Amino acid sequence: MHNNNKELTLSAPLSGPVLTLAKVPDPVFASGAMGDGIAIDPLNDTLHSPCAGVVVHVARTGHAVTLRADNGAELLLHLGLDTVELQGEGFSMLVKEGARVSNGQPLLRYDLDKVAQQCKSLVSLMILTNSQDFQARPITLKSVKVGDPLLHIIRRQGSGAQAEVELSGEERVGHVRVAHRGGLHARPAALIRQTAQGFKSTSQLHFDGKSATCNSLIGLMGLAIGEQDDVQVTCQGPDAEAALQALLIALSTALAEDSHAAAPPPMNRHHREAEAGVLHGACAAPGLVGGPLFRLSAISLPVDAGHHDPAQQLQALDAALSVVRSEIDHTLSQAKKHRNTDEEAIFAAHLALLEDPALLDAAQASIEQGTAATHAWSQSIEAQCEVLQQLGSPLLAERANDLRDLKQRVLRALLGEAWHYDVPAGAIVAAHELTPSDLLQLSQQGVTGLCMAEGGATSHVAILARGKGLPCLVALGAALLDQEQGQAVVLDAEGGRLELVPTNERLAEVHQAQLDHQQRRALQQSQAHTPALTRDGVHIEVAANVASSAEAADALANGADGVGLLRTEFLFVDRHTAPDEQEQSLAYQAVLDAMGDKPVIIRTIDVGGDKQLDYLPLPVEANPVLGLRGIRLAQLRPEILDQQLRALLHTRPLSRCRILLPMVTEVDELLHIRQRLDALCIELGVSERPELGVMIEVPAAALLAEQLAEHADFLSIGTNDLSQYTLAMDRDHAGLASRVDAMHPALLRLIAQTCAGAAVHDRWVGVCGALASDPLATPVLIGLGVSELSVSPVQIGEIKDRVRHLDAAQCRRISHDLLKLSSAGAVRHACHQHWPLS
Incomplete structure (x- = not known):
């Protein structure tokens, strides 16, 4: 007789990176429908037995085998996904049904290359098919070798004992x-x-x-x-x-098919094999740093002394719950409006959790014993998370994340602005996705770098991270959140790499590089106020992107030659009525005053797309990024643009105020606004005309640059939108973030065409998108004919320094050759060869 209750440790049947079932690109396995278990992306060609036991089933096609361990646990070992379709080709089974096997005994061999080429994926599974009686708990989620301990199997409490229910009255x-x-x-x-x-x-x-x-x-x-x-x-x-x-x-009755249950396909196998211990993502803000990795999971609370007034604390909790409920209601109505059913279902579940008696009763009971509302809420959520995580199901463990999300939201509502993250200075922060408010909080706490499982490289958080000079990687995937708290890592943002197991030498080398970088930055800052001239004497204006007079003052202090882009949306968002002419005029004048005698380019309001205003209800659009944005909105609601143009015409001196029009696609739009501006100048008795420029952010505008330049005073290229419209990739799409790269040869051709068209009419061209802030791109942009770069204020010294080390004639020669390359990767590689970053 074997002891049926003893805990069993299963060893790895294959060698390779370990994945939770949730990450397996097959909805049936990923959902846990077949049972609990674990997956491995194999690097070897033989499947070994994870324990001693008996072979109870061998698949006809030789790709799978089922064992019964001595404690009664039944294990399906399944090599690859959809491998049944190979009909046994490339597989040889080494055991027969009924055979007794020992731990580590080879069970089946397969032709690695042949099977890899013909099946959907080599990801292989070890599934506990009688999960109702046993529970599987992973020992490790790192890479394993055959024989390494991988899973604990534990008999469930009360398993097999039928629940007896007393029947009564009704x-x-x-x-x-x-x-x-x-x-x-x-x-x-x-x-x-x-x-x-x-x-x-x-x-x-x-x-x-x-x-x-x-x-x-x-x-x-x-x-x-x-x-x-x-x-x-x-x-x-x-x-x-x-x-x-x-x-x-x-x-x-099953719910409608879970459209998001299918996980993304694994990365290219060989790419990952060569990169054990490295996660790949998209660079949102450049930099190379080392430090301890801290996962942002919870707001830290001060110690609770107890003895609070229960009535007061209950009232506080109720108020906080109401705030969060209305936030989620808002998210739900947005999700309904955009027909985003996935999001709607998830947040409906969040709302249900907020009303859950198990949570509320536990919190209430603690409060009645004198606990603070914050601690009562926090403890009641943590207790429930613990329950879900003990169940050993990846799907339910993910639900614990939903609970933690609610914990954070309610705590924030309870604490107001008093909360802060418990993250040490010098840490590299890992999170599912950060909000702009998280980022501001963290940068004040002195963190060194940021990495996110999701997120886009041109999101608002990415823009903020570049502004703060914080290296940031996005779209690293869920594996990021499985890393241990406090482990030393290296974040190489330019390389798109997070190194999880750096050697001490590597950490020391990165630390030295950080010190060198700081010294170089100090030198660049000391020279930031002098003009940026190339070695052969071409002057490149380095201006700043700002969103307020405070940022403009900061830009001037950092050596900016002007403001290359003032985003005026900051005046219009987060309020219930539009700012009037006087408020706008004072705000624009404050920016002009903050810039001394330097020029300021002010972009007219660019809402629509992902930026909506409460007091300007726009029709619901199936595809808002392709809808009423920028100048199109001004045509729909001319009074908004009129008011803005009047406010701009009140600023002094007008010679330093330049107006920039967003989202232009044809010459008529520009001519219409030029006439409107002339009419307003006559009406206001203004003799001087401010310069009027056009943003090149739609491919149509780049292709018509020559015609636009005839009637515009200057052109400014917005590479963020130009990339997404040219490549047909949403720049906030986590799965595509790494491919929305403005160094794509198609983008560079549009930039070259814009500069050539502008030159016909002797107009200058600037770049105000993220590409202007990328020092790798500086020589290419200069070579294609750009004469103004508008960057985040902290990068002015660095970009000016980069310009001074370049020869414009050489940049021209090489850049035109780069247009013939086939991908953004090839362009970046060539840039590193020709113009290495110091």
């Missing part, structure tokens, strides 16, 4: 098989809870020796009910029969 009992993909995770559980709430009777689910009331979302998820599991439903009360029937239907 109780009704039913049995049903659960049809929801992945079982009762948050969204199906929210549906069950909602169904039960429609009746007066109390309802419970019973599964695997445990019970939960249908009123508690967390209780329901805590039962760890899988797809196709049989559950018992009991209802007691006046409408018990109706409640029972409704719940049986809700449990046996």
